[in-house]
Amino acid sequence: xxxxxxxxxxxxxxxxxxxxxxxxxxxxxxxxxxxxxxxxxxxxxxxxxxxxxxxxxxxxxxxxxxxxxxxxxxxxxxxxxxxxxxxxxxxxxxxxxxxxxxxxxxxxxxxxxxxxxxxxxxxxxxxxxxxxxxxxxxxx
Amino acid sequence: xxxxxxxxxxxxxxxxxxxxxxxxxxxxxxxxxxxxxxxxxxxxxxxxxxxxxxxxxxxxxxxxxxxxxxxxxxxxxxxxxxxxxxxxxxxxxxxxxxxxxxxxxxxxxxxxxxxxxxxxxxxxxxxxxxxxxxxxxxxx
Amino acid sequence: xxxxxxxxxxxxxxxxxxxxxxxxxxxxxxxxxxxxxxxxxxxxxxxxxxxxxxxxxxxxxxxxxxxxxxxxxxxxxxxxxxxxxxxxxxxxxxxxxxxxxxxxxxxxxxxxxxxxxxxxxxxxxxxxxxxxxxxxxxxx
Amino acid sequence: xxxxxxxxxxxxxxxxxxxxxxxxxxxxxxxxxxxxxxxxxxxxxxxxxxxxxxxxxxxxxxxxxxxxxxxxxxxxxxxxxxxxxxxxxxxxxxxxxxxxxxxxxxxxxxxxxxxxxxxxxxxxxxxxxxxxxxxxxxxx
Numbered sequence: 001x002x003x004x005x006x007x008x009x010x011x012x013x014x015x016x017x018x019x020x021x022x023x024x025x026x027x028x029x030x031x032x033x034x035x036x037x038x039x040x041x042x043x044x045x046x047x048x049x050x051x052x053x054x055x056x057x058x059x060x061x062x063x064x065x066x067x068x069x070x071x072x073x074x075x076x077x078x079x080x081x082x083x084x085x086x087x088x089x090x091x092x093x094x095x096x097x098x099x100x101x102x103x104x105x106x107x108x109x110x111x112x113x114x115x116x117x118x119x120x121x122x123x124x125x126x127x128x129x130x131x132x133x134x135x136x137x138x139x140x
Numbered sequence: 141x142x143x144x145x146x147x148x149x150x151x152x153x154x155x156x157x158x159x160x161x162x163x164x165x166x167x168x169x170x171x172x173x174x175x176x177x178x179x180x181x182x183x184x185x186x187x188x189x190x191x192x193x194x195x196x197x198x199x200x201x202x203x204x205x206x207x208x209x210x211x212x213x214x215x216x217x218x219x220x221x222x223x224x225x226x227x228x229x230x231x232x233x234x235x236x237x238x239x240x241x242x243x244x245x246x247x248x249x250x251x252x253x254x255x256x257x258x259x260x261x262x263x264x265x266x267x268x269x270x271x272x273x274x275x276x277x278x279x280x
Numbered sequence: 281x282x283x284x285x286x287x288x289x290x291x292x293x294x295x296x297x298x299x300x301x302x303x304x305x306x307x308x309x310x311x312x313x314x315x316x317x318x319x320x321x322x323x324x325x326x327x328x329x330x331x332x333x334x335x336x337x338x339x340x341x342x343x344x345x346x347x348x349x350x351x352x353x354x355x356x357x358x359x360x361x362x363x364x365x366x367x368x369x370x371x372x373x374x375x376x377x378x379x380x381x382x383x384x385x386x387x388x389x390x391x392x393x394x395x396x397x398x399x400x401x402x403x404x405x406x407x408x409x410x411x412x413x414x415x416x417x418x419x420x
Numbered sequence: 421x422x423x424x425x426x427x428x429x430x431x432x433x434x435x436x437x438x439x440x441x442x443x444x445x446x447x448x449x450x451x452x453x454x455x456x457x458x459x460x461x462x463x464x465x466x467x468x469x470x471x472x473x474x475x476x477x478x479x480x481x482x483x484x485x486x487x488x489x490x491x492x493x494x495x496x497x498x499x500x501x502x503x504x505x506x507x508x509x510x511x512x513x514x515x516x517x518x519x520x521x522x523x524x525x526x527x528x529x530x531x532x533x534x535x536x537x538x539x540x541x542x543x544x545x546x547x548x549x550x551x552x553x554x555x556x557x558x559x560x
Binding site for chain 3: 432433435436437438439440442444490491
């Protein structure tokens, strides 16, 4: 099974006066990629919210910066499932620089909590969701 | 009567790879300044939303860029009332570079619409609000 | 000749607590679209900077908000050339909501200045650039 | 010795459609606070870059989300030094919600690398900098 992968371009809005991508922007790319990974499994964030009153929020996140991305470069985000237990989902995301031979740029480990949105209370990830999430490549 | 004025610092998050403040960030500084101007008049955006179900959204905006701001510089936003008619509020905001003798950086003309938030319908600016808004210096 | 068109998705990073896309984010979408329009003509922003020491900065911009975009919606930015004279380039960009029958969301009129990047001095748009820019649909 | 502390307000630009501060924005608040902490010690980021060709970049960062911040709330960032060894600086930053009895919102552990900016090569933190940095409260 392949990891979910999607690509984004670096624009001026992503860079800072150091001439490289601003460190917090990688979290934005990763969030876009999680949304696309979920959408590809039939779990679009807008529909989850509207139909099921369910959302995923970030509980914990760590990011290691290996090499910076620069203006105009093309990047790929690979999203892997690490585990799904109770109300928690752990993912690993790797961002690579496709304009530089796929060099690894950052590694992100993120733990999400499944929430009932109206009252922001943690919720066991529904079985139907788990089934769909099993479509993500699992690494450990 | 003095215009409402507040100050912000330029951080890396505000800059881009051109070494200057990213052009869309000035709209963020202006929004912060509008929130502070309203708060100083007793109209905090959070309270307006929670207590009165009222918010102001941007309908139209134009911005002229006179000279760029850079990392670490201190800026001042002056907010003036141009007019308040029906559901519309027109403001002019000038951003100056306090790290560079107060040189004018951008001029923003913005037209806001007053909305009932639950159904996003335009709403005549309430009289009690107009009275408070009269505390802003008027230019024309 | 068709206008240059490209599509982007709305993610959480683009929205605000009003439940809609934050008003300054439309300028980010428009900047991405200008970069893609230029790239499609052989004028990638990174190469222009590195090879020719040339960049385009925003001098003036006005934006009208017709209807808000929301989380997860797909948008299209159409970029038209209005005129290219001396060091100035005028573009009009229209953002439409493809998740809502192509409804017009915002209209942006933007004036760019061509600059020599090392000293930030205005520069007449080079003839080779003008030739490439003629590939953009012209409206007036 | 007291930790360095500074305060910021939450504006619309910081929030997302979930009604809370967007998860990556906390990194922006933390970066602002590091810049202010360094400035208070006589190490303004702009001057370090211009005079000493020195900058600090983020090598690694982890963030735990305890409770969300919302529109209009006032937050405090406390910045502590954990250790400074060779080219590395470790800081811990805690963000508290002053609009909610100082409730802890996030904890950030960040490792910075000192770089010579022209060639982006790691550089042992200069002795004069270490002396100034000793003005930050140390926790372990």
